[in-house]
Amino acid sequence: MRAWVLSLLMGLVWLTGQAWAGDISPVIPKAQGACVDEPQAMRRHHFDYLKHQRDDTLRSGIRGAKYSLKECVSCHALRGHDGKAVPVNAEGQFCQSCHSYAAVSIDCFTCHATVPDKAPKTAGVTQ
Template identity: 65%
Template sequence: MLALLLGLAFVASPVATAQAGEAGPSFPKAQGSCVDDPATMRRHHFDFLTHQRDDTLRAGIRGAKYSLKECVTCHASTAANGKPVPVNAPGQFCQSCHAYAAVTIDCFSCHATTPQTAEAKP
């Protein structure tokens, strides 16, 4: 009985619905090409970011292929005034997908939500 309920819960989930061909979230397109194909990133980006976090914290490795900074740099859009829009703002890349999948993240309680601009770099 439990297996049946779990199976029904998966079929009704946003992930299963998106895989079934229904339209997913709507968000601005990335500014460049992603570090991996979209299907892989949709399914494994959290694993990549977690692994990168561990490498950064434990070994001091920064700027690797799957860094959160690179995600923000590519996925932050620009407002009409030329300023970057935070990736976790309503309708933006991270917020749209996570809201669609009913996932709460806390990455941006510490990490920047917009790319570092040339004039702000040290």
């Protein structure tokens, strides 16, 4: 059995036990922009989209497509009180919230940046 299937099954068993204990829905921080797809589709299929995009990028050199991890981070990395981006995989942040809830490890960020590489665009400001 593949490791991800085993992880998924273990997560489902854990969630079933937690569901009996009461409502434990994760607190998910709001994104800073409009998502590239409907929230339900993203919740259910984001890992497939990201894997497909990864393959397109590695094998065909296609970058900046619809399901780019860089674009995800640019909207989902929130700013702290100091104005600096908080990593998406930090405690209580976007990716970490759901992955912790589902008991799924995040390995994307062993290589990829957890914060945007530049400041977000501000609406209504022209340069």
